[in-house]
Amino acid sequence: MKKNTKLIPEIQELADKYFYDYICEKTTSFLKKGNEEYRKSDFYDMPQEDWPDEIIKKLKEGCQQILEYIGLTPDTAFRNLEVDGFYRLMELFHYEFVRQAIHRTENKYFIDKMEMKHVQTNQTIVLYNTVKR
Numbered sequence: 001m002k003k004n005t006k007l008i009p010e011i012q013e014l015a016d017k018y019f020y021d022y023i024c025e026k027t028t029s030f031l032k033k034g035n036e037e038y039r040k041s042d043f044y045d046m047p048q049e050d051w052p053d054e055i056i057k058k059l060k061e062g063c064q065q066i067l068e069y070i071g072l073t074p075d076t077a078f079r080n081l082e083v084d085g086f087y088r089l090m091e092l093f094h095y096e097f098v099r100q101a102i103h104r105t106e107n108k109y110f111i112d113k114m115e116m117k118h119v120q121t122n123q124t125i126v127l128y129n130t131v132k133r
Helices: 009-017 020-041 053-067 082-092
Strands: 095-105 109-118 124-132
Touching: 009 020, 020 053, 053 082, 082 095, 082 109, 082 124, 095 124
Parallel strands: none
Antiparallel strands: 095 109, 109 124
16 A cells, blocks of 8 residues: 555554555545546445535535545544534445444544444444534
8 A cells, every 4th residue: 555655653554454545545536526427437326316415515525534534543533524424424435334432522522433344345444523512
């Protein structure tokens, strides 16, 4: 896997462990093609046509965060996706829910620890998502 020289070692190790570069490649494709063109080339026809504009906006925001390697640690948890945006972002890249736990509670937020599994490869990934209380 190609190393990103800008990443701190802890993040690079997690990115390698979870094949995060695969998600980054899919993210780049989604952002470049847009949701309509991306759907045409996606095995599961994602994103679904009936997803509301608000979700598509959250997908794009989540994709920008993925390209910054956000979500791999509690201190770099996804922001502003909330529960629905996080699940749809993972669904976009063919990941399904395995388990969730509250990693920690902050003033107005929970940091959720989310274990997800790729539907074809069964590769698991642990990501962190910020959720308003």
